[in-house]
Amino acid sequence: MDDLKQAILDFAESSKKTKFYFKDIQNAAQKVYPDANKRDIKKAATALVNEEKLVYFSTGSTTMYGLKGRGQTEDY
Amino acid sequence: MAFEPKEVQKELKYEELRIYSDEELNNYTEEELKDFKIKHDIPMCEDLESGPWPSFVADAKREALHRRKLADDRMLIERDVVEDLLGQLELSFEHGETHWKHGGIVGVFGYGGGVIGRYSDLQDQFPSIAHFHTMRVNQPASKFYTSDYLRSICDLWEYRGSGMMNMHGSTGDIIFLGTFTEQLEPIFFELGHKLQQDLGGSGSNLRTPSCCIGKARCEWSCIDTQDMCYELTHYYQDELHRPAFPYKFKFKFDGCPNCCVASIARADMSYIGTWRDEIRIDHEAVRAYMGGEIAPNGGAHAGKDWGKFDVQKEVIDLCPTKCMGMEDGKLVIDNKECTRCMHCINVMPRALRPGTDTGVSILFGAKAPILEGAQMSLLTIPFIKCDPPYDNIKENVIEPIWDWWMEEGKNRERLGELIQRQGIKKLLEVLNIPPMPQMVREPRSNPYIFWKKEDVPGDWDRDINDYRSRHKR
Ligand code: SF4
Ligand code: SF4
Numbered sequence: 303m304d305d306l307k308q309a310i311l312d313f314a315e316s317s318k319k320t321k322f323y324f325k326d327i328q329n330a331a332q333k334v335y336p337d338a339n340k341r342d343i344k345k346a347a348t349a350l351v352n353e354e355k356l357v358y359f360s361t362g363s364t365t366m367y368g369l370k371g372r373g374q375t376e377d378y
Numbered sequence: 379m380a381f382e383p384k385e386v387q388k389e390l391k392y393e394e395l396r397i398y399s400d401e402e403l404n405n406y407t408e409e410e411l412k413d414f415k416i417k418h419d420i421p422m423c424e425d426l427e428s429g430p431w432p433s434f435v436a437d438a439k440r441e442a443l444h445r446r447k448l449a450d451d452r453m454l455i456e457r458d459v460v461e462d463l464l465g466q467l468e469l470s471f472e473h474g475e476t477h478w479k480h481g482g483i484v485g486v487f488g489y490g491g492g493v494i495g496r497y498s499d500l501q502d503q504f505p506s507i508a509h510f511h512t513m514r515v516n517q518p519a520s521k522f523y524t525s526d527y528l529r530s531i532c533d534l535w536e537y538r539g540s541g542m543m544n545m546h547g548s549t550g551d552i553i554f555l556g557t558f559t560e561q562l563e564p565i566f567f568e569l570g571h572k573l574q575q576d577l578g579g580s581g582s583n584l585r586t587p588s589c590c591i592g593k594a595r596c597e598w599s600c601i602d603t604q605d606m607c608y609e610l611t612h613y614y615q616d617e618l619h620r621p622a623f624p625y626k627f628k629f630k631f632d633g634c635p636n637c638c639v640a641s642i643a644r645a646d647m648s649y650i651g652t653w654r655d656e657i658r659i660d661h662e663a664v665r666a667y668m669g670g671e672i673a674p675n676g677g678a679h680a681g682k683d684w685g686k687f688d689v690q691k692e693v694i695d696l697c698p699t700k701c702m703g704m705e706d707g708k709l710v711i712d713n714k715e716c717t718r719c720m721h722c723i724n725v726m727p728r729a730l731r732p733g734t735d736t737g738v739s740i741l742f743g744a745k746a747p748i749l750e751g752a753q754m755s756l757l758t759i760p761f762i763k764c765d766p767p768y769d770n771i772k773e774n775v776i777e778p779i780w781d782w783w784m785e786e787g788k789n790r791e792r793l794g795e796l797i798q799r800q801g802i803k804k805l806l807e808v809l810n811i812p813p814m815p816q817m818v819r820e821p822r823s824n825p826y827i828f829w830k831k832e833d834v835p836g837d838w839d840r841d842i843n844d845y846r847s848r849h850k851r
Contacts, residue, residue, distance in 0.1 A: 323789045324582065324622045340784055344622040351620075352488055358581075358621065361481035362494040362512075364790055365581030365621035368483065 306346035309334040311355065314369045321359050321366040380767030381612035387574060392526040395572060397533040398452070405447040406440075414443045417458065418465030422472070438464055441541050452537070455558050456506030459540040463556065466504045484511055484559055486566040490621040492577030493562055509558040510540070513565065514551040514578035516611065519604035520591045521546060530573060538565050548644070549628065550588030551578035582625055584617040589631035590638040598723065599633030600651030600736035601764045607631050609767060610776075623780075624787035634732060635720045641741075641755070646793045647779070648741040648755045649764075653733030656713040657722070663729035664689070664709045674725050693722050738764040740775060742805070743794025753794055758805065760816040775809065782808040 313330035314322065324347065331343045347367060350356040359366045406414075416439060427433040442460040445453060456462075466477050482495030494512040501508040515531065517523075531552065535541055540556035547553045557565065569575040578586035587610055590596070592603030610629060611618065617627075630641035633651040641648035666672045667687060673680055674687050689709070694702045701715035702722065709729075711722075718739075723730045740762060741755035762771065779793070787796045797805050806813060831837055 323624070325624060325787075325789055340622065340781075344620065347622070348488075348620050351490070357483050358485055358490040359481070359483050360485065360490065360494065360581040360621075362580055364625060365490050365583065 303346055306331055306335065306338055306343060307350055310346055310350060320372050321368045323366055327367060381609055390526050390530055390573060392529045395530040397537045402448060406443050411440060411443055414439065416442050416461040416464055418461060418468060420464050420468040423464055423468050445541065454538050454561060458506040459556060460542060462504035462506045466498060466500060466507060484562060486562055489577060489619045491580040491583040491619055494580055510556040511562065513554040514547065514580055515554060516576045516578040516586050517546055517550045517552050519589055519607045520594055534568055549585045551586050579618045582621040582623045584614050585626055585628045587611050587629040588639055590633050592633040596633055598732060600653055600732055601633055601738055603631040603633045605766060606768060623784060625790045625792055635718050643744050643754055645744055645755065648744060649738045651736060652718050652739045652761060653736045654761050655733035655735040657711050657733060658731040659709060660729050661708055664726065667726045667729055672728055676727055693725050696721055737761050743797045745792045745794045749795050750798060757817055760814060778808050
């Protein structure tokens with residue numbers, strides 16, 4: 303779990319983009335840990351949200367994940 | 379395994395939950411309303427009030443007057459929120475473009491859905507709608523609620539939001555329209571801890587499931603739509619609140635093919651109650667319809683004289699599969715040809731009833747037009763038994779479909795689009811079911827059939843290297 307969380311954070315920090323689809327996170331995590339399954343990756347992403355390292359970004363129709371403090375902030 | 383609630387559902391009592399007194403709730407007269415002007419000029423909005431239908435502008439003005447007359451400490455967001463909303467709408471009409479900024483990082487802690495961020499781009503002009511976030515409240519199954527419940531949520535929303543709501547959004551949610559970021563957590567707390575009420579879905583989540591009134595009031599319901607909606611809503615809480623899908627995903631439950639929640643047109647996965655035995659016929663009652671003793675269609679067309687009821691013209695000839703007829707003055711149905719369209723049952727409800735061996739048909743992939751145009755869902759599982767806790771459906775249908783779509787679906791690709799892209803053959807492989815005649819929508823127009831080795835009795839041998847030695851690419 304901690305490994306997966308780290309892989310997600312590494313990806314989020316190194317990416318040029320500030321928002322990611324879950325799929326981008328999944329692909330990035332599976333690049334490091336090819337056997338990781340979706341459910342565990344989702345759990346790791348949820349844990350990062352609960353630790354306030356990642357945030358959800360929603361347009362209403364789609365949801366993306368972002369690194370807290372990067373890109374658009376709450377009161378734009 | 380069925381969902382087990384952590385606490386029992388309480389009966390909500392408005393008297394214990396209310397925020398406003400009767401005087402505060404009824405704080406203006408119709409006379410005052412007639413003379414009331416909001417603080418912006420809104421001639422185009424007011425023009426909407428002159429149409430034949432009740433207008434949201436008229437409702438919004440009532441709410442604006444109501445807020446003007448509440449005491450300052452009886453509202454936690456700006457008093458003028460409704461007036462500014464109408465003011466900005468007027469300006470949007472004038473400019474021909476919206477002044478909302480849509481989306482953002484707002485929500486309640488731990489949830490990736492249920493709150494949709496919205497901000498005005500004219501915050502100096504309309505400060506009380508600088509934030510105007512929408513909250514989706516997961517409606518009770520079949521939208522049955524008590525007036526105590528409704529009055530309690532109305533009070534909460536008046537106090538901490540704009541007081542305006544939309545009953546109901548297209549997914550069925552009760553929609554709270556407009557509040558500030560700092561009110562989101564307190565509202566969520568009140569909803570969850572006092573009203574035992576959850577938020578609904580939004581974004582790339584399972585959206586709030588919705589169902590028809592089902593067995594609660596409808597004699598045609600072949601399944602307990604409310605139970606199934608409740609069970610799947612709770613069982614798939616994580617999918618509802620924590621986004622990991624490529625895009626939105628909707629479940630809708632109809633108790634019979636009349637499809638009152640239009641699951642066939644509006645859900646990625648439509649559940650439609652059906653039966654696999656025979657339509658029950660009461661021959662006495664058929665004769666009573668023919669003799670004019672019982673009004674057809676439950677009397678629904680009684681407002682105009684359509685002439686004497688003609689069972690041949692109005693029922694038998696309109697059967698889409700022509701599987702009905704009269705033999706020796708008795709109505710007969712060739713049930714294996716019946717498509718369960720409900721027409722004959724709707725016309726003569728006291729004579730004909732759905733069978734008793736009931737279950738659901740499951741269809742996939744309906745959606746609104748974004749890519750490839752709108753489409754209805756595709757009949758994929760003609761019949762499956764449907765009893766609580768629905769493990770057969772959870773394990774053999776829902777979860778394999780989600781696994782496939784999460785693996786193969788592109789970002790923002792609906793299930794229906796994935797089925798179009800990878801083909802029905804692939805869908806059947808995922809579900810591990812054989813093709814069936816009920817799935818055929820039209821005679822086939824594609825002459826190519828690709829067989830797999832295991833499909834062909836006797837198999838075949840082919841050495842590709844041997845073949846290539848004689849045939850260059
Ligand atoms: S869909 Fe069928 S069962 Fe449900 S309310 Fe409509 S008629 Fe009744
Ligand atoms: S339900 Fe529809 S298809 Fe079946 S017998 Fe009645 S009219 Fe015909």
